[in-house]
Amino acid sequence: MAAIEALKRRIESTRELKSVVSTMKSLAAVNIRQYESAAASLSTYARTVEMGLQAVLMNRPGVRVQVRKAPLERIGAMVIGSDQGMCGSLNDGIVHHVRSTLSALDVPPAERRLLVVGERADVLFEPEEYGQKERFSVPGSLSGVGPIVQELLLRIETWAEEERGIHVYLFHNRQRGGASYEPRAVHLLPVDADWLERLRKRPWESSSLPLYTMDPDAIFSSLIQEYLFASLFRAMVDSLAAENASRLAAMRGAERNISDQLDALQAQYHQKRQMTITEELLDIVSGFEALSSSGDAADAGAENG
Secondary structure (H helix, E strand, C coil): CCCHHHHHHHHHHHHHHHHHHEEEEHHHHHHHHHHHHHHHHHHHHHHHHHHHHHHHHHHHCCCCCCECCCCEEEEEEEECCCCCCCCCCCCHHHHHHHHHHHHHHCCCCHHHEEEEECCHHHCCCCCCCCCEEEEECCCHHHHHHHHHHHHHHHHHHHHHHHHHCEEEEEEEEEEEECCEEEEEEEEECCHHHHHHHHHHHCCCCCCHHHHHHCHHHHHHHHHHHHHHHHHHHHHHHHHHHHHHHHHHHHHHHHHHHHHHHHHHHHHHHHHHHHHHHHHHHHHHHHHHHHHHHHHHHHHHHHHHH
């Protein structure tokens, strides 16, 4: 009976674990849809910013901006990982991508500045790989993305002011579809001169030409800030969607394993229970036969007497 009771307790705890995994799987699926919706909305905003830049460049072809041709002396790497576990190899993948990308750029470790969003990714970097390193927490919900993006923008401004010749790269995971994802690198600053030139030459989509009355340099600077904001915001929600996609895949696998284990435990429980019932029946039959034999012997003795 002790073995059967132990099996019952294991079955109950396994069912509770399966319920927890099922809840986490549902939350991950809901979060993915939420972040995908935010990314889709942001695409429209980013498109509006691009049109603003195009309008300024069309009217002021001489606008100057620090372009991608600036000498590469230092690197500021912003890496978005995760604070929570149970998301597969998401953090290992993005850290490997950062290392391989920065190694190809051939900038010495002392001239690398690293900013990591997410504790799980942060612990995978070695201190000697970078001259400076700092960490931020991953937002727990969509409402927390805006404040962390503002902090990252302030850090970019500080780097641009204090670090001569710095190039800022952004590394994050992006959902590919379903529960799959891939690492991605974006060269944020200096701004890509070829991209600006393509914006300048692109045909205006409306028959009404754009007009503005503010100082074009001030407008251009503000639009670049909005471009950086949109890029960081998009990277953050893409990374959160990828994290939840990876967690969804992990929970699906865990749920299958738990179901298999539960089936095995239930089969073992039924087998043990059947064996116990069989043993009890055999004991009853044996006892009955023993009583019958002793009764027959007593009757025979009485007849002989």
